[in-house]
Amino acid sequence: MTSTTGASHPLDQAVQLFAKSKGVYHGHTSAEYGNMVGPFGGATAAAVMQALLQHPDRLGEPLSLSLNFAGPIQTGSYVITTQIIRTNRSTQHWLILLTQDAETAVSATAICAVRRPSWSSAEAVFPQVPAADQLERTSPVDWAAWTHRYDMRFVTEIAAISDQTGEGRANSLSQLWMRDEPPRALDFISLTALCDAFYPRIFLRQAKQVPAGTVSMMIVFHADAAALALQGEKSVLGVAQALHFGLSFFDQAAQIWGSHGILLASSHQVVYFKA
């Protein structure tokens, strides 16, 4: 087994994979990206992305990643198995499974594409928000180690999650500047993790922690590696809101904007909750 990443930043350490054979990678959860139970889902998603990026037969760049969190991930090692479903002229379809003790914890499909120049237009509008350096950094929370690994600056007030007596907000919209802590140049690894770096929307509506966990998530990448490189270590703006809560699940639509007002990624997820 050979190390296939440099692994200096905590995120790179968290997603460090060792190629056991072609397309089969061994990884390990990172205490630095721990959540209430098990690892931060964004770090797990980033490890899946890492497996895709490291595969020698990959064609093009990530276009979309769809992840299903099938079961809890235990602290310790895991295996990521990648399989090419189909390779076309300019797109490639992947199936990726993360297993522990031969049980699947994450199933994922991904599409890579050779992105060619085209007509372009942004319909989504970059929101009017203060610059990151005009906002206070929000304190990480003790109950989720991974929050210490991000510099988060909320534009919209974050509900007092730790205050069990507060009133819930009327809507679940969050707008926040965020970046890795310590700073790290943006790439598909960190962008994937950032897409899951939003507190569960139900926390905001209920103004308290309730049991909640992402079960499925789709990310669409609007930017290519060159555009991500331009972002560097600067904060991205995350925007997230739920459309509907009911029958023990809610959805979340999110956008990640670059500092220059360019849409880098959008995501859609469905989350279990008990309330």
Added chain:
Amino acid sequence: MTSTTGASHPLDQAVQLFAKSKGVYHGHTSAEYGNMVGPFGGATAAAVMQALLQHPDRLGEPLSLSLNFAGPIQTGSYVITTQIIRTNRSTQHWLILLTQDAETAVSATAICAVRRPSWSSAEAVFPQVPAADQLERTSPVDWAAWTHRYDMRFVTEIAAISDQTGEGRANSLSQLWMRDEPPRALDFISLTALCDAFYPRIFLRQAKQVPAGTVSMMIVFHADAAALALQGEKSVLGVAQALHFGLSFFDQAAQIWGSHGILLASSHQVVYFKA
């Protein structure tokens, strides 16, 4: 092989599957749901949903369906293979592949869940639109047989797709009432198809047809079977808009609303285009 559906409505005929062995189904494309090239993607998605619904070991109801259109589907027969990735106490994770001549044309993951009553809230707002019967039915188009299988009534003007000289619209928002034609009671099969029944957003922006095709799509079901049954044969309101076009792909966020203003499903897709 035994027929496992009643197959009276054209949609039921289009998604009729024959169980070859447990979890392996044979189906056939339907000329009634033909598209410019190959079948309408919504009918293909509905066939995948049909395989899930027919499986004897399914737990609960569909919560989400993520589909990747890996390659063109030829007119003719196909095989759908279903595999349970993991069954938990109240959720079940599936991998579903649609193949033709042993090549994968569609890869999909799905999650079923035993939906339990919970706190509920809708943040998405049902738009102010005229009732379906106050609008004219939009004519189906000759170049896509499947459009004859829907009664569509556009609230926002549809761009003159057949008029190559028109100006493109400033945004890609569509709002339309739609239902199966002939009418058919709503269920997970028809709702799945409806989630893909939007013209490619690029057509609206360019006011013409250009090469375009969905490559990945995620559907979240907000309603259970009981709520869908209440909808009956009435039209649902579809709302769709792209956030971003660029590097040969655009996304589309869509919502399907019941006639009583209840959000039934939301979907997110990424679409290839050449323009």
